[in-house]
Each structure stands twice: as structure tokens, then as C-alpha cells.
Amino acid sequence: MLVCLAALAAAPPGALAQEKIDFPVIYDTLPNGLKVVLSPDSSAPIVTVAVYYHIGFRIEPRDRTGFAHLFEHLMFQGSKNLGKMEFVKLIQANGGILNGSTRFDFTNYFEIVPSNTLRTMLWAEADRMRGLDITQDNLTNQQGVVKNEVRVNVLNQPYGGFPWLDMPQAANTNWYNAHNFYGDLADIDAATLEDAKSFFHQYYSPNNAVLVVVGDFDPAQAKQWVQEYFAGIPSAERPPMPDLTEPRQTVEKRVTKKDPLAPRPALAVAYHMPERGTPEYYAMGVIDQILLQGKDSRLYQALVQRRGLTGDVSGGINLLGNMYDYEGPMLWMASLIHDQNVSADSILAVMDSVIAPLRSAPVDQAALDRALVKMRSDLYDTLGGMFGFGRADLLASFALFDGDPARINRIEDQLRAVTPDLIRKTAQEYLRPTNRTVLIVEPGAPASATDSTGTSHSNNGRGS
Amino acid sequence: MKISVNVGRRATRRTAPRTAPCTAHRAAHYTVHRTANLLAPWSALVLLLLGVAVPVAAQKEAPPPAGPPVSFALPAKSELTLPNGMAVTLVQYGSLPKVDVALVVRAGNINESARQVSLADVMGDLMQQGTKTRSAEQLAREAASMGGSLDVSAGMDQTYIGGSVLSEFAPKMTALVADVARNPAFPDSELQRIKDNHLRQLAVTMTQPQPLALQKFRAVLYPDHPYGRVFPTAEMVKSFTIGDVRRFYEANFGAGRAHLYVVGRFDSTAVMSAIRDAFGGWERGRPAQMAAPRPRSARAVYLIDRPDAPQSTLLIGLPVAGPTSPDFVPLLVTDALLGGSFASRITSNIREQKGYTYSPYSTVSTRYHDAYWAEEADVTTKFTGPSIKEILGEVDRLRGAAPSGPELAGIQNYLAGTFVLQNSTRSGIINQLSFINLQDLPDSYLTGWVQRVRGVTPAQVQQTTKKYLDPSRMTIVVVGDEKVVGDQVKEFGKMVK
Numbered sequence: 039m040l041v042c043l044a045a046l047a048a049a050p051p052g053a054l055a056q057e058k059i060d061f062p063v064i065y066d067t068l069p070n071g072l073k074v075v076l077s078p079d080s081s082a083p084i085v086t087v088a089v090y091y092h093i094g095f096r097i098e099p100r101d102r103t104g105f106a107h108l109f110e111h112l113m114f115q116g117s118k119n120l121g122k123m124e125f126v127k128l129i130q131a132n133g134g135i136l137n138g139s140t141r142f143d144f145t146n147y148f149e150i151v152p153s154n155t156l157r158t159m160l161w162a163e164a165d166r167m168r169g170l171d172i173t174q175d176n177l178t179n180q181q182g183v184v185k186n187e188v189r190v191n192v193l194n195q196p197y198g199g200f201p202w203l204d205m206p207q208a209a210n211t212n213w214y215n216a217h218n219f220y221g222d223l224a225d226i227d228a229a230t231l232e233d234a235k236s237f238f239h240q241y242y243s244p245n246n247a248v249l250v251v252v253g254d255f256d257p258a259q260a261k262q263w264v265q266e267y268f269a270g271i272p273s274a275e276r277p278p279m280p281d282l283t284e285p286r287q288t289v290e291k292r293v294t295k296k297d298p299l300a301p302r303p304a305l306a307v308a309y310h311m312p313e314r315g316t317p318e319y320y321a322m323g324v325i326d327q328i329l330l331q332g333k334d335s336r337l338y339q340a341l342v343q344r345r346g347l348t349g350d351v352s353g354g355i356n357l358l359g360n361m362y363d364y365e366g367p368m369l370w371m372a373s374l375i376h377d378q379n380v381s382a383d384s385i386l387a388v389m390d391s392v393i394a395p396l397r398s399a400p401v402d403q404a405a406l407d408r409a410l411v412k413m414r415s416d417l418y419d420t421l422g423g424m425f426g427f428g429r430a431d432l433l434a435s436f437a438l439f440d441g442d443p444a445r446i447n448r449i450e451d452q453l454r455a456v457t458p459d460l461i462r463k464t465a466q467e468y469l470r471p472t473n474r475t476v477l478i479v480e481p482g483a484p485a486s487a488t489d490s491t492g493t494s495h496s497n498n499g500r501g502s
Numbered sequence: 503m504k505i506s507v508n509v510g511r512r513a514t515r516r517t518a519p520r521t522a523p524c525t526a527h528r529a530a531h532y533t534v535h536r537t538a539n540l541l542a543p544w545s546a547l548v549l550l551l552l553g554v555a556v557p558v559a560a561q562k563e564a565p566p567p568a569g570p571p572v573s574f575a576l577p578a579k580s581e582l583t584l585p586n587g588m589a590v591t592l593v594q595y596g597s598l599p600k601v602d603v604a605l606v607v608r609a610g611n612i613n614e615s616a617r618q619v620s621l622a623d624v625m626g627d628l629m630q631q632g633t634k635t636r637s638a639e640q641l642a643r644e645a646a647s648m649g650g651s652l653d654v655s656a657g658m659d660q661t662y663i664g665g666s667v668l669s670e671f672a673p674k675m676t677a678l679v680a681d682v683a684r685n686p687a688f689p690d691s692e693l694q695r696i697k698d699n700h701l702r703q704l705a706v707t708m709t710q711p712q713p714l715a716l717q718k719f720r721a722v723l724y725p726d727h728p729y730g731r732v733f734p735t736a737e738m739v740k741s742f743t744i745g746d747v748r749r750f751y752e753a754n755f756g757a758g759r760a761h762l763y764v765v766g767r768f769d770s771t772a773v774m775s776a777i778r779d780a781f782g783g784w785e786r787g788r789p790a791q792m793a794a795p796r797p798r799s800a801r802a803v804y805l806i807d808r809p810d811a812p813q814s815t816l817l818i819g820l821p822v823a824g825p826t827s828p829d830f831v832p833l834l835v836t837d838a839l840l841g842g843s844f845a846s847r848i849t850s851n852i853r854e855q856k857g858y859t860y861s862p863y864s865t866v867s868t869r870y871h872d873a874y875w876a877e878e879a880d881v882t883t884k885f886t887g888p889s890i891k892e893i894l895g896e897v898d899r900l901r902g903a904a905p906s907g908p909e910l911a912g913i914q915n916y917l918a919g920t921f922v923l924q925n926s927t928r929s930g931i932i933n934q935l936s937f938i939n940l941q942d943l944p945d946s947y948l949t950g951w952v953q954r955v956r957g958v959t960p961a962q963v964q965q966t967t968k969k970y971l972d973p974s975r976m977t978i979v980v981v982g983d984e985k986v987v988g989d990q991v992k993e994f995g996k997m998v999k
Contacts, residue, residue, distance in 0.1 A: 059598075081597040082926045083572040119562045123845065123854055128565060130845045131912035133919020152919050154569040161566050182857025182882070189812045190860050190880040196709040254572075301705040332651050333630075333642035343638055349699030377702060408647050415600065415649025415668050422598040425926050 059421065061429065063444040064257055065437065070273045071245025074264055075433045075443045077252045079426065085253030086426040087159040088148035089167065090434040092248075093241035094141050095219035096366060097280055101228070104221015107140040108184050108229055109237050113147060114138070115176040117166040122176055128162060140219075141358050143365035144438060150425050153254040157263050160251075164267035167247065170238055174231055181226055188220050196299040200479050201306035201373045202357045208293040209308045209475035214282050215367055243274035248437040252426040282366040284310060291475040296484040304479035305382050306373035307389065309468055311355060314365065315440070317455065321464035322370060323361050324456045326354055327409035328401065329392065330372055331416070334408065336392040337372060347385055348374040360420055362449070363435040370468075373477075382478050396465040400458030413453055421446065574922050576948075577931070580770075587758035587786045589939070590777055593765040593931055600649075601672045601766030602928040604664035605679050606936045608790040609754035611658045612728045612870065618746065619734035622656035622754075624696055625747045629654045629663070631692040633685040638692070641682065648675055652682060658729060659792070659870045659940055666928065672768035673776035680780030683760070686751065690744045700739050707733060711808055711815035711880070711981040718804050719817045719876065719979045727795040729869055756787010761939055765928045792870050797821035799874075799977045801995045807984035813859075814886040814982030818893055819876030822970040825868055825941040831954045832966045833875070837866050839913045839963060840900055840971075841877050846913075847896045848877060856892065858885040870940060875971060883983055887990030890978065894994075900967040904960035917955045 064076040095106040116122045129136040134151030147166075149159045192198035203220055210216035249268065251260055287310055297304075312318035329337050330353055341347045353372035355361035376385060421429045429446070437443040467473075579593045611622050630652070631638045645652040648671035654663045663683050667675045707713045717732045724730030762781065764773055799820035808815075823829040834842075841848035841864030852858045862879035881889040924930050938947055980991050991997075 079597060082922065083574050084922060084926065119565075123850060127845045127912060130843060130916040132568060133915045133922075135920065135923070136844075150923065152568075152572060152922065154572045156569075158565045158568055165563075179854065179857040183853055183860055186813065186858070186880065186882060187860035189882070194711060194808075194811055194813045194815075194880065196706060299709050301709050302702055332646050334639070334646035334651075339639060339642075343642075346695035346698060349702055375702060375706060377698070408643070411649045411668065412646055415666075418598045418600050418668075419666070422596070422600070425923055 058450060059418070060447050061421075063433065063446070065443050066261075068244065068265070068269050070269060070271060071243070072268050072271070073248040073437045073441075074261075074268075075248060075250045075437050076255075076257045076260055077250070077429060077433060078255060078257055079252060079429075080254045082425070083153045083254050084150060084425055085153045085156050085159070085251060085255050086148060086150050086424075086430045087156065087163060088146060088250045088252075088427065088430040088434055089163050090144045090146045090248050090250070090438055091242055092143070092246045092276075092438050093145055094143035094365075096142050096214045096282060098219070099233070099237075100213065100217075101225065102221075102233060103218050103225045104184070104188075105225070105229055105233065105237065106145060107219070107221065108180065108226055109234060110138050110140045110145050110147075111180040111184055112170065112172055112177065112234055113166055115180060116171045116173070118169050118171055119165050120162065121171075125162060125166070128158070132158060134159070141364065142215075142219075142356075142368075144363075144435070146431070146434065148427060148430065150427060156251065156255050156260065160249075160260075160263050161267050163249070164271065167242065167244060167268070168271050170234070172231065172234060177229070177231055177234065181229065184221070184226055185223055188223065188226075192220060194299075196297060196301065197304055197375070197479060198297075198299070200295070200297070200304055201308070201353075201371055201477055204293075204295060205306055205308045205369060205371055205475065205477055208291065208477050209287075209310070209369055210284055210367065212282060212284050212367075214280055215284060239274060240277055243276065244268060244271045245273040246276050248434050250430040250434045250437070250443075252430045252433070284367040286310075287473050287475075290471050292478065293475065294478045294480060296482045297479050298481075298483045300479055300481045302375050302377060303382070303481065304373065304375045305385055306353070306371060306477040307386070308369040308371040308475045308477070309470075309473050311368040311370055312464065312468055314368070317452075317460055318464040318468065320452045321456045321460045322468060323355065323413060323453065324406065324409045325396065325461060325465060325469070326361070326370060327412045327416075328396070328405055328461075330354060331412060337389065340388050340392045341374065341385065345388060347380055347388065348376045350374065359431070362420070362432050365435075365439040378481075382476070386476065390471070393465075393469050396461065397469055398462075400462050403458065406456070406458055406461070410453060410456075414450060417449060417453075576925055579935075584757065584778070584782060586782065586784055587756075588781055588784065589761040591761065591763050591935055592768075592770060592773065593763070593935075594767065594770070595928060595931060596766055599669040599767050600666060600928070601669050601675070601764060601768040602664065602666045602932060603672065603675045603679050604662060604763045604765075604932050604936075605683050606761045606763065606932075606939075607661045607663070607683070607755060608659065608759040608792075608940070609661050610656050611731070612792060613750070613754050614728055614731070616731065617738060617741075618750075619728075619731045619738055620700065621742060621746060621750050622661065624700060624739070624742055625750050626654040626656040626661060627696045627699070628688050628692060628747055629682055629686045631689050631696070632687040633681045634687055635685070636681060641678070644678055645675070648678075650675070652678055654682065660936065666766075669767045669769075672764060672766075673772045676762075676764065676773060676776040677780045679762075680784070683755070684781075684784050688744055688747055688751070693742070693744050693747070697739055697742060700734075701736055704733060704736060704739065711811065711813075712878070714806055714808075715815045715817040715878070715979045715981045718806060719819070719977060722802075722804065722977050722979075723797045723799055723821060723874060724795050725798070727793065727797075729795050729797075729872065753788060754790075757781065757784040758786040758788075759790050760784075761936065763932045763935060765931050794870075795872050797872065797874060799975050801974050801976055801978075802998045803978045803980065803991050803995045804998050805984060805988065805991060806979070806981045808981050809983055809985070811981070811983045812883055813880045814883055814889075814980050814987055816879045816881060816886070816889060816893070817876055817979040818878075818890065818976055819864075819874055820970075820972070820976050822866065822873050822875045824871045824873045825937075825943060826871060829966060829969070830866075830873070831951065832958050832962050833866055833873075833970060835910075835913060835917065835955055835958045836900070836963050836966045836971070837864055837875060838917055839905060839910065840864060840896060840967070841893075842866075843913065843916055845916075847900070848893055851896055852879060852881070852889055852892050856885070856888070858882055858889045858892075868937075868941075871942075883986055886980065886982055886987040887993070890980075890991065890994050894973045894976070897967065897971050897973050900964060901971070902964075904964040907960060910958070910960050910963060914956050914958070918952050921952055921955075
């Protein structure tokens, strides 16, 4: 909800300029450790219910790549009171949609439903937080489904894992950040019911989760239902978080991947990001706008508009989400597909010709202003995205990672604090060529046929 | 969420999957049918959302029931037509300070000759290369300084020109859209670069199994119509001249074929004034010529070899009644129950029971006064034959027996609930409105939509399936490893290369 929302509909001409978002955020933690965030908004009679567990694919077991994601599928396969498919049918028959996803630092589950069904949704999420009831048949079934997911998104597509699966493996050195998080098909096959039980007990406890409700509801009533369904779920000891840090990169890395399905070469570059939440991190968000977002961006103008080296250059911070919904080390990435008669080095030279000036001189105020306008506009789209889910996503992330969901109302201020000088300072450290990994895709069959998933590289294997 | 594969004419943009590993399925189901909504006396429809508790087995705790139904009123719209024939629709909507400005022109691939496939797309890209008074870079900068971008994209029946900007810039964006639509420079100097982009994209698209399946499927259903020509040949793209582009624009663009939508938070008075200034002098142009297709289908198997593919891409379907038919809404209900939702029968079967596939789905895919039903699934290679058998088997089962009342009621609730979502975003509202306007449907199509969905009976679902979804007439396209799947698929019909 916006400040002045009520007045807005009848706003006189000229009164629309420069609003600032100020969403209501009600934040509490139950005695069992479950974080609860409520954010009412009456613009449509719908609610989003989201449960985020603080377990991402980075920290899945080493001999079970892809397990965090496989487990996400198992959360739909049966709980104490809802058998297989009953959860899905319950949501649909109540007029809602649902989904889940696995990311670097969390796994999430959500429903977007008519607001009068909120209580039913809270009950259903609590039911599967309380315990799963999965059979070997269900596990085998979902192993089949997940392997088909990898095939349709990676193995049977040109540029299948490029750059979203490949680049983290190429650019990172810490196994937790650098393994194949979709999973080796062999690892997916190796998963057992015992693995699932132990993973659930370790990571799916209320003290490792946040529940978010956004939409058209009465907070007092919602609190009562949350108490009724979630308060009795016992907490559990969570394994300590491993060291996720990446060392400072000091030499440019290059990785080449052969892709037998790709008809043209492709190129991606990635730079390690400043730590989340620092002034430099917000500056990188602005740099992303200046260099890469939109057709006015410097990389688009240089590579596409002026030289025709490619039809599009895309990327950003955290390709699986956005610059706000992650916790650990992250990359800023850009990628493109180009023709055979153009070398990767000539494209890199053009990239450098627009990146290097950011490191040597402050950007002009007009460029900064335009970047901030784009950024504010993007932020509204992020927060308004998917019927309230976008807001729930940021509330959940900031509650899980920072214990401070109300941060969503301060993002704009932190972006506005970025100065031309901070941009230069940030670029000097983080847009260093030696902080860069270059990933090249060449059409053609891989040299070795031993790769079971087709997503690894000759000189930078997963799990290193 | 399913990682989206763009099987439209434009090759996929190289962006990462929005959410990589994910369970359930296309949350964006509602954009597929585009069962449009928004209503005329816009306050007239109030939709009641019911809640249901699904009964579960004894000894288990039943879900708590939903609260009393909530009402949903569609946002109000105001409409007018300028003297030159251009239609305008304004909708105040949303709680964030943004606005979408979208000009939808009745011009697209349907206006291409057989030798001009994708000329509408090339023209769209060239429209972004500058106007008589603005360079491409100026266009990009101006849109960016409003917090957005200006995009042009051609579809089968309509071309979209517009973007999404911060609220305070609604009048400026309106003027920018008008400049691009009315005064394209079509610089010859940019043509080769745009053609190179199309050739590169085409090469990539032709290595993706889903576009290959779509291309074949459409060619079979629409042998003598632009709907059957999904992708050009490289030679066609190379042959386009700036004269072709200009002639296409002159023949197909004009105020009489355009509809401007402004949806979001904006100052109506200022926007109306901008519209009159920017579009008032636009010439009417020639009337739209929409040749109705005569789609056809006969049972046959079209196998496209994809050596060593780990999956087979299946596209199985046939023409059905279009959006103006009274059978269209029953078809949408039937589709959602059969394969068009996560809890549907085909998905339950080949995904949740068998594990053959990740993201199967069926759709009623529409164009101007035209529709087909199709099930698409990427299945494990060795289960290609069994997957086809199960898909056709589920169609036969619904032809043989009506669904239970509760099963149908669940689907009806689902469609009523997603109707609210369809009308809860700016772009969703524009999609719905441009759908009914393209299809020449009255507002009552929308005001009565939920009621008609709820009025469909179990017997009607069975009858609709029997009438339209006849497996003995279905076109079956398989993109897969011929040496493995050839024997598996030949039992399903005459094999056609």
C-alpha cells in the first residue's frame, strides 16, 4: 500500500510525481522460532501465503547434488493429513494457484488464493511443516519428474545450462557455490527415503522458516490462525551454516564449453558482487542499470545498436531471482549469442570499452538519474509482481536473512544514496578484469563423452 | 515454475530461467487462454469466490472450511473512439505508481504472403530504429528516463507498441508511442543488422524441439494460411528490402486498425489530452483484412528426427470451436479438467503417476475467430509410445464417461479464482481487453464468463469432449530420436515425414 493511496485515485493533474512506498509490515516470532510476517493490502480480494525455508541448494549434501530441489518436489507428495495430489487439488479447488522453487539460499512454497480461503491455506502449510508422509513409489515418481525437468531445461536445449547453471560452477571456487545445483542424474537417482527424512528433520523446522501473508485479510484473525496451526510444531536443531565465502578473485578465468546443440557461439561474463547490503552492493545495482538493463544501457548500445554484434545482451544480479532475494556470494552476469565470424575477444574488447570508463571517472549525473529512475520502476514491478507474491518474496528474504522484513521500505533510500564517486570506487574493485570469469560456448561435440549431464566444462568441473 | 520456452515466432531471448528448479507448473496458466475479462457497465459484475474443503480419508484431520465468499468487482473502464477511428480504453488500476501504455494494431503475420514470413517482425524491429525526429538511441533514452522501455512486437493477428513507465510519465509515454507508430523512419542503414539478428535467432530456434514441433503442427493444421507459417526460411529473411517493410507498413498501419490501452495509475485528463494531440491527426489507413482459416486435421504421426535426444517433444491436437462459439467456454472448462491445470487428468497421469515428464499441459490456443486444442509434453525417450497412449487414453476416458460433480466443481472454482488473477495486473487487463476486441466479442462475453463456467454440467464436459476432441482425427507431432522412438510411435497412425 502506498502513502496517499486513497488520495491517488482523485489526484489532481501534476500530483503524481515521486511517491515513496511504505508497505505495512507486521513482524513477529513464535516461541518455536517460526518467523511470521503479515502485510495487508486490500487492492484485490486475494492473499498470498508463502513459506520460505532457510535451505538453498548451496548447502545440500556433497554426494547428493540436486537434492534440495528434489526435496522441494517431495513437499508436494504427501503429509499427515493430505495424500499425494490432495494438496494440489485443495489449492486448485479453492480457486488458487501454487508453486515452489529452490534457490541459492532458500526453498519456497506459496499459494495465491481468494482471500476467504486463507485459513485453509495456513492449515495446509502447517500440515506439511509438521511432517511428511512419503512412500518409495512417490520418491521414485518424483525422481523421474525431476530428471525430466533437467532434460527439458538443460539436456535437450541448445545453451541449456548457459549461463545460469554453468557460470556459478566456473566463477566460484567454494564447492557450496560451485556445484551443479540441478544435480547429476546419477545423484538424483541415488537419493533414498532415509535421505529425505534426515533432510526434512535438519532443515524444515519452524525455527528455520518464515511464514508470510500478503493481501486482503485481517491481521488479528490471521495471527490467531497462525497460532492455532503453527505454534505447536516443535523446533529442531539446525546444522551450523558452512563457510560460504569466496576468496577474492585475482586472475581472470576463462572456461570453454562445447555444446553440440548450439548453432552459434555464445559468451558470458561474470564478476563477483560486493557483499549484500553494503553501499557498494547498492552501487552495483545502479551499475547494472547503467551497463545492462534496457535498450539505453551502455552494453546494449555498444554491442547491439552500434555494432550489431548480437541481437541482445541480457543478465543482471542473481539470474534465478533478483538483486534482493539471496544471501550468500553472488555474481553480476551478462551474456549473448553471436555469429561465428566474430571472435569472443573482439566482443570482450567492446565490453571493456564501456566498462573501463566507469572505473576511471565518475558517471555524469544524467546517467545516474536515469539509472535510478529505471531502478525505482523495476523495484515497483518486483514488489507488485505476481499478485502480491513479489512483495512476499522480499519480505521473506529480509526476515530470513536479516530479521528485518521492514527493509523493503528502505530500499529506495539506499539506492538514492549512491553517488557518482561510490560508483567509480565500486567499479574499480568489482569490475576489475581480474575479478571476471569469461564463459565461452562453442558449437560442437564435447571432447569427452563421459559427461552425464552435458553441463560441465573441460577445465572447470563441478564439485571441484 | 516451468522455465518458459518461447514457441512463438521470435526465437527465445537468452535470459535465464526465471526460477530454475521448481515443482509445480505454469502459474501463468491464465495468460494462455486469454479468456478475457473486464466488463462494460464495469461495475455490473460482482463475482463471488467460494471456498471448498476437499474431503480426505477417515482418521485424518479435514482442512478447515473457507470463510464466507468474497466479492470481486472488475475495475471500471472508460472508452471512446477518436474521429479518425482509433479506439481508446482507459482503466485506473493498481496500488503502485505505474502505468502501461499499449497501442494494439490489427496488423501482424496474418498479413504476410507466403514469401514474406516474419516480415511483420522485421518491420516491428525496424520501427524501433528511429522516427523522423528521434534516433533509436534517443527513443531508448527517453523511455528509460520514464522508468521503462518502448517495445514493438508483432503477433499473428496484432502488433503491440508500448511499455510500462512510472505514473507521472503517462502523457509523455503516450506521445512517444504515437511517434513510433506514426512516424517510423525505417532507416535502410539498419536493415542488414536487423536481418542478421533474425537469421541468428532463427538458427537458434531451429535447434529447439518445441518450436520445431509447433512449426510442423501448424503447417499441418493450416496448410494454406499464414497461421500455418510459423518461421521463415533464411532465404526469405535475406530477401527483405526496405521497400518491402515500407509497403507492409503502409498497407497495414493506421488509426482505423488501432486501439490504445492505458492501464494503471495515471492522470486521466492529462492522458486524454496527450492522446488527442498525438493521435488525432493519424490517418485512418486501410481496413483490416482478416482471412478466416479453414483448419484441418486427420490422424497421422509426424516424426521429426532429433538424433540421441533424451526426450521426445509431443504435440497432439486438432482444431476446435473458436472464441465466438457458444461451445468455447465449455471447451475451456473441459481443457482445464483434462490437461490444462496441475491437478488435471493428463498431468496427474503422465507426471504424478508415471513420472514420464515434467511440464505437460494442454491449451485451447486462439487466433482470430480460430482455435485448436493441443497437449504438449516433453517425455522421456523410452516412454514416448506409452506417453501418447496415456494422453489419448485420458481423452477417450472423458469421452466415455462424464466427470464427477466434485471433480468438475473443483475445476470451476479454479477457473473462477484465476479469473480474479487475470484481472489483477495491468498487462493482464490489457490482454483480456485486446482479446475480446480482436475477437469482436461483446462485453457480455466477460460479464457472463464466470457464470457460464459455473453453468457447465458434467454431461456437457463429456459431450464437448466427444464433439471436439476426437482422437481418431488428432495430429500427432513427435520430435525425438527416430531410431529409438520410430517403432514406438508407428502404432498411433500413418507415419508422415
